Amino acid sequence: MNKKILLIEDEEQIARFVELELKHEGYEVEKAFDGRTGLQMAESGNFDLILLDIMLPELNGLEVLRRIRKSTEVPVIMLTARDAVMDKVSGLDAGADDYITKPFAIEELLARIRVALKKSGRKGKQESQKLTAKGVVLDDERHEVSFRGERIELTHREFELLKTLMVNKNIVLDRDCLLNQVCGYEYTGETNVIDVYVRYLRTKIDDRFGIKLISTIRGVGYAIKED
Numbered sequence: 344m345n346k347k348i349l350l351i352e353d354e355e356q357i358a359r360f361v362e363l364e365l366k367h368e369g370y371e372v373e374k375a376f377d378g379r380t381g382l383q384m385a386e387s388g389n390f391d392l393i394l395l396d397i398m399l400p401e402l403n404g405l406e407v408l409r410r411i412r413k414s415t416e417v418p419v420i421m422l423t424a425r426d427a428v429m430d431k432v433s434g435l436d437a438g439a440d441d442y443i444t445k446p447f448a449i450e451e452l453l454a455r456i457r458v459a460l461k462k463s464g465r466k467g468k469q470e471s472q473k474l475t476a477k478g479v480v481l482d483d484e485r486h487e488v489s490f491r492g493e494r495i496e497l498t499h500r501e502f503e504l505l506k507t508l509m510v511n512k513n514i515v516l517d518r519d520c521l522l523n524q525v526c527g528y529e530y531t532g533e534t535n536v537i538d539v540y541v542r543y544l545r546t547k548i549d550d551r552f553g554i555k556l557i558s559t560i561r562g563v564g565y566a567i568k569e570d
């Protein structure tokens with residue numbers, strides 16, 4: 344499906360030119376010529392990216408950006424006047440993903456758009472990658488673990504071990520495999536270090552919340568089992 348771009352720019356000549364180029368690249372484009380209309384469209388439309396001029400009638404670009412950011416993480420590239428350093432700083436502070444200085448080469452704008460879209464695509468994927476098992480939620484992107492909303496503080500290796508078990512839910516993993524995942528292939532110490540980390544996890548999770556998260560499979564290794 345074509346990516347949808349909202350262009351908020353009051354200089355109609357620039358707006359038309361950019362629209363034409365974007366359409367030529369296969370993007371869908373909608374335009375707004377003032378800040379208020381642009382904000383309304385941004386809030387109601389489902390856009391993949393917004394190009395936002397700063398000097399706009401009715402509502403300036405920074406204010407539009409601040410309000411957009413209250414409801415959505417859509418990538419925003421600011422269009423700023425030449426050398427307006429303050430605009431750039433304020434724009435980035437207010438949550439812009441990038442900015443481009445006018446006048447710009449269209450190829451540069453297209454490149455910035457591709458980068459911003461790729462970045463937001465990755466972010467979207469990671470956000471959906473929350474792992475769950477028996478009420479425990481592991482958010483890989485934020486590096487957070489919780490049980491029914493209560494935060495569980497884990498060390499880096501405890502986190503990696505739990506993540507490996509949750510990613511491979513219902514699969515029994517032996518100690519060597521876990522060791523490689525948690526400590527890296529160059530690790531040459533004792534494999535019973537995994538038993539130690541499992542014990543830590545059980546203290547921090549099972550004992551605290553009265554659940555049985557990690558099962559020991561005698562002679563093989565460990566698994567998180569859930570129907």
Ligand code: CA
Pocket residue numbers: 352353354396397398399
């Ligand atoms: Ca303007």
